Amino acid sequence: MTLNQKDKDEFLKTAIYAVKEASKVILRSNQKTVKTYKAKTDLVTSTDHESERVIIDIIRSKHPDHSILAEESGNFKKHLDYNWIIDPLDGTTNFVHSYPLFGVSIALSYKDKIIVGVVAELPSLNVYSAIQNGPAYCNDKIIKVSNNNKLIDSLLVTGFGYEHGNLWEDNMKLFKIFTDITQGVRRSGAAAIDICHAASGKTDGYWEFDIKPWDIAAGSIIAKQAGALITGIRGEEFSIWDNQILATNGKIHGEMLKIITSTI
Incomplete structure (x- = not known):
């Protein structure tokens, strides 16, 4: 068909x-x-x-x-x-x-x-x-996504899963690091909304571990069509089935990836 x-x-x-x-x-x-x-x-x-x-x-x-x-x-x-x-x-x-x-x-x-x-x-x-x-x-x-090209000027958003295992601990490390080197990191508790806020330029980047397909499926295409760059948390090809995501305006993606891969 x-x-x-x-x-x-x-x-x-x-x-x-x-x-x-x-x-x-x-x-x-x-x-x-x-x-x-x-x-x-x-x-x-x-x-x-x-x-x-x-x-x-x-x-x-x-x-x-x-x-x-x-x-x-x-x-x-x-x-x-x-x-x-x-x-x-x-x-x-x-x-x-x-x-x-x-x-x-x-x-x-x-x-x-x-x-x-x-x-x-x-x-x-x-x-x-x-x-x-x-x-x-x-x-x-x-x-459209934001035009901000500096991590230090960025507002980020993330989320935490319900299970407090190794991924939760890894994300706490990243939360602290990104809080120290950006304008701030928000944690709203609604993943689909988080992605849409990145898509509309309200925030500059979003990452999360231990995420379910229904949390990110709709938001991922909205962000993509708004100009976002979406990968796995360590730069892998993105899939809704991999339970993790990094979505940014594209301009700060490389900086975020360097920090993520050197931290976890």
Whole structure:
């Protein structure tokens, strides 16, 4: 099957519609909804499940032959050409604590390449989107990465996984180093939003270990189409399946890589 522009536009419409419907579910829900723990500090709420159900129902109604990989459920068959990758509530811990930064992330891959990405930043309702070989948007405005070319003038962002193992310790080392030699390092707790902030020039670079495909799939194509350089954490070819990412405006990428590879 050949993929054309009309197909991609139609898939983008599906993703934007699903993101907006899921956002309605999240914004009208009570933050103190029933919650459980997937791990000691890894929360999941009834809102996660309701948002995911809405997204899956929309995708299945419009594209019943596509596979779905979702954080909480889904029907994933990687051998199929089309695979939707969704995070129904990115930043669940923020949401539960009424901290105003969380969102919804939906991506579509075709033959293992991401071709559509949509992220809703909540509660602001900024919708970031991109399709393969097209511009990246925040709402109706085209976005681009920053032009900053000096690490010392940069604002960075990172995240920490729930498991406090060796990768967590490595990232703590990098967090301290980059805090000392940049304008600052932020830790928002919502990976999809972090990538979109780098894509739109709000920050200059983002890195993270122990990250899941649904956390970065949509954001990665948005950042790429906004002009970002994306690699593995040590400069490897990027894959959403490798659980790590370094995304920058391209101008500070080399400096960051030198520090990362000499530290861990």
